[in-house]
Amino acid sequence: MVAPDERIGPAQTGALRLRLSLFYAGFFAFLGVQQPFWPVWLASHGLGATEIGVILALSIGIKMFSAPLAAHGADRSGQRRRSILVLVAGSLAAFCLFALTNGFWPILLISVLFYALWPPVMSLTESLTIMAVQRASLDYGRTRLWGSTSFIVVALLSGQVLVWLPPSAILWLSLACVAATAAACLFLPDIRTERSPLHxxxxxxxxxxxxxxxxxxxxxxxxxxxxxxxxxxxxxxxxxxxxxxxxxxxxxxxxxxxxxxxxxxxxxxxxxxxxxxxxxxxxxxxxxxxxxxxxxxxxxxxxxxxxxxxxxxxxxxxxxxxxxxxxxxxxxxxxxxxxxxxxxxxxxxxxxxxxxxxxxxxxxxxxxxxxxxxxxxxxxxxxxxxxxxxxxxxx
Incomplete structure (x- = not known):
């Protein structure tokens, strides 16, 4: 645990960068499958173009409400890592439910649950990273670039793999990325802040x-x-x-x-x-x-x-x-x-x-x-x- 206002020594900076980079790699690997191929999975489960558009718009719009709510709790407690672990565990459980559903309304309901939990994981981890930049002189760009690298590598590899596999494989590739991200979250630093003053x-x-x-x-x-x-x-x-x-x-x-x-x-x-x-x-x-x-x-x-x-x-x-x-x-x-x-x-x-x-x-x-x-x-x-x-x- 890193207490409020505690500096992080140079000897810890390399390990800190690795732990944060693993998170970015996992999170953006998920996007590398989702952005190009999730509409294909949705279509394979009977959704039309309009219904797919609703699901995709929802995945963007719901974060306007869920991210501030999650952040409110994290700032009130001063403990980001604990909030991240709760959210990523809920995200993993919610995504597993996609394997049990078919049709627009069940998929819509599970999408609401998943996309309410998943995006705040990123915003809370970004706040950890920025605090690491301040307390350990961490280079944000060199940490974050592993997310972009992971995205492009996974998107290209997924395209090659899905030439040979049915659309159902998209779900399992995505689930593997969510699970990898959840595992990476276990190693995130526990950098704490003072609680946000109520008054x-x-x-x-x-x-x-x-x-x-x-x-x-x-x-x-x-x-x-x-x-x-x-x-x-x-x-x-x-x-x-x-x-x-x-x-x-x-x-x-x-x-x-x-x-x-x-x-x-x-x-x-x-x-x-x-x-x-x-x-x-x-x-x-x-x-x-x-x-x-x-x-x-x-x-x-x-x-x-x-x-x-x-x-x-x-x-x-x-x-x-x-x-x-x-x-x-x-x-x-x-x-x-x-x-x-x-x-x-x-x-x-x-x-x-x-x-x-x-x-x-x-x-x-x-x-x-x-x-x-x-x-x-x-x-x-x-x-x-x-x-x-x-x-x-x-x-």
Whole structure:
């Protein structure tokens, strides 16, 4: 156990990085199976396109409510690891129930249970990681990159395996990843904080009163939300351009690899640019990326634009994590992470995904131009944050 305000010595830093990296590898391995292939499993159990859309939207939207509730309990107690273990055990039990169900309504009910428990595991562990950055001078990017690496490796391997196996195998691959994540959680550090003071009100209200945090969440919500057309229709857009499946696969992989490279140098970049500089850079990169993607037919240009994923996604994420570490007291760190999860990845991306279908249906590839406008709005919010906030000291 690491008591509140206790520093972690250099001798422990390597082991700490390994324990956290194992968690990220397990959690993102699950996403490497789920994101590409879970709709296939749902379809094999009789769900139509609309029903699958409801399930996928639910998986994003429910975290807006479950993550803050879980964070409230963690900040009140000051014990993140205990909350994580309860949530991941519940997630594992809930996911096992998918093996016993068929049809839309039973799957919907189990999805509500699972996605209420699973996303808060990430936000609470992120708060542990940020505390480790502060107390042990841990490099966040080099720890988090194992998640991105795991995602791309598992997605590619799963695609190869599922060529030979039936859709039912998707469930068992996913379950194995949930179990691996649960096992990794047993080794997470027990870094504790002071309990969030009752007299100051609800933790979520206390966190939102931090102006720099609120503005950074708004900026990141717009910048990350501007990826909606890419996430939902990137493959269809490239198919319409005549790109082969192999080329499309390489383009997707390129974006993740670029993200991994940035994370590898994340500590150095964060010290140089600061949190506000990273978020501003992300907004500018997103504007350039979506303008170019919407206007060009050149494969060479698309290859260059895909490398900007390192900044449009990666820099925004690093900037948000740095801002939370710089501006939020440890007693509210879980709540701040839950707000990032719920507002940026729940409300921001979720709403933009809903809008992306209408935009792509009406505009085709020009929908990317609308995403550039969204990213530009996020950039202006980041500049507003820069004007209000002097460059914060880096750990």
């Amino acid at each position: 100051r009100g609800l933790p979520i209200v206390q966190a939102l009163r931090i102006r720099a945090l609120s503005l950074s969440l708004a900026a990141c919500g717009l910048i990350q939300g501007s990826h909606a057309v890419y996430y939902a229709f990137g493959t269809l857009h490239w198919q319409a351009k005549g790109y082969s499946e192999n080329v499309i696969g390489v383009l997707w992989a390129e974006g993740v690899l670029a993200e991994i490279v940035l994370f590898a140098y994340g500590g150095r970049v964060t010290r140089h640019l600061g949190s506000v500089g990273l978020i501003t850079l992300a907004g500018i990169a997103a504007v350039v990326r979506w303008l170019g993607t919407g206007l060009t037919d050149s494969l060479a240009a698309v290859v260059v634009l895909q490398a900007l994923h390192a900044f449009s996604f990666g820099a925004a994420h690093l900037g948000a994590m740095a801002c939370i570490g710089e501006t939020v007291p440890a007693s509210l760190s879980a709540t701040a992470q839950s707000l990032y999860s719920g507002l940026v990845w729940g409300a921001g991306l979720g709403l933009m995904l809903l809008a992306s279908g209408w935009l792509y249906h009406g505009l085709g590839g020009s929908a990317y131009l609308a995403m550039a406008a969204v990213a530009l709005a996020g950039t202006f919010v980041a500049l507003r944050l820069s004007a209000l906030t002097p460059r914060l000291p880096q750990p």
